[in-house]
């Protein structure tokens with residue numbers, strides 16, 4: 116298939132591009148490089164032997180989108196491009212609504228104007244807000260008590276996709292709700308390398324390991340969990356990338372929603388222990404107060420993705436830590 120991947124040089128996008136090319140698909144990448152580096156394109160070429168066509172472009176630039184879509188007839192768009200820093204979204208909500216919601220509307224217009232009916236969209240478990248349970252199935256209500264504008268943009272985009280599907284029977288949107296992506300490609304060529312100060316646990320652990328930050332601050336050890344720290348469902352980015360490939364093979368008209376997670380919960384302290392085991396070094400940390408908006412515990416029930424897409428995670432937290440450390444060595 117001929118696929119346009121927006122955000123294809125980012126963390127999840129780049130791993131997905133590698134899987135798509137390896138499976139024989141023809142990929143083009145659109146990215147504004149706001150949170151990634153152009154050198155990722157070289158890494159993709161080295162890994163796959165293919166240099167995908169690259170558009171340095173912004174989804175806010177309607178004229179550019181029109182130009183790109185008029186040049187090629189895509190079968191599918193896989194849409195990763197978006198801002199994702201939760202704290203920044205609280206401080207600058209309009210930036211998030213503009214980039215994520217308006218940007219996606221521009222992309223959808225460019226698609227529909229050129230007869231491209233299929234989209235796979237990067238959503239997040241954050242759309243469930245605070246559902247009052249710890250094990251998440253796709254049929255839980257969404258949109259209630261979402262604590263950040265970032266999370267609300269994901270929810271709003273899902274709703275927009277549903278409305279288009281109502282108006283256009285041939286339209287197909289596959290909504291993938293990611294849990295917590297971690298790890299790196301086992302080659303060490305690509306991984307998570309955000310520009311600026313990271314917010315998420317794994318990139319912060321990486322900065323501590325590199326000596327850039329003195330220690331990890333663990334946000335609370337007084338939660339009602341086994342060791343008092345929060346529990347999340349961490350998923351290896353290569354497994355996540357393969358989830359997109361599975362989704363691509365099962366595109367059908369209408370809206371399809373899948374949780375992409377491992378189904379297992381891991382605490383922050385367990386993540387620290389796994390990193391220490393893989394690196395053979397102590398990771399300095401201190402316990403600080405809770406972070407506003409954090410839920411004590413959540414994990415995916417990924418059965419629907421297994422049943423309908425034949426996809427499940429194959430890699431473990433230990434694999435993710437090994438690959439992260441390998442990637443850190445390659446960066447150094």
Ligand code: UD1
Pocket residue numbers: 199201239240241262266295314315316317319331332333334335344345346347383406407408409410
């Ligand atoms: C966060 C967002 C979520 C978003 C996801 C991916 C919130 C409330 N949720 O999920 O909307 O989809 O990132 O971008 O922000 N932790 C520490 N110390 C740190 C950093 C994190 O203890 O320095 C803990 C957190 O309390 C949490 C766990 O590590 O328990 C994972 O945090 P993080 O990586 O930020 O992911 P989420 O909070 O699950």
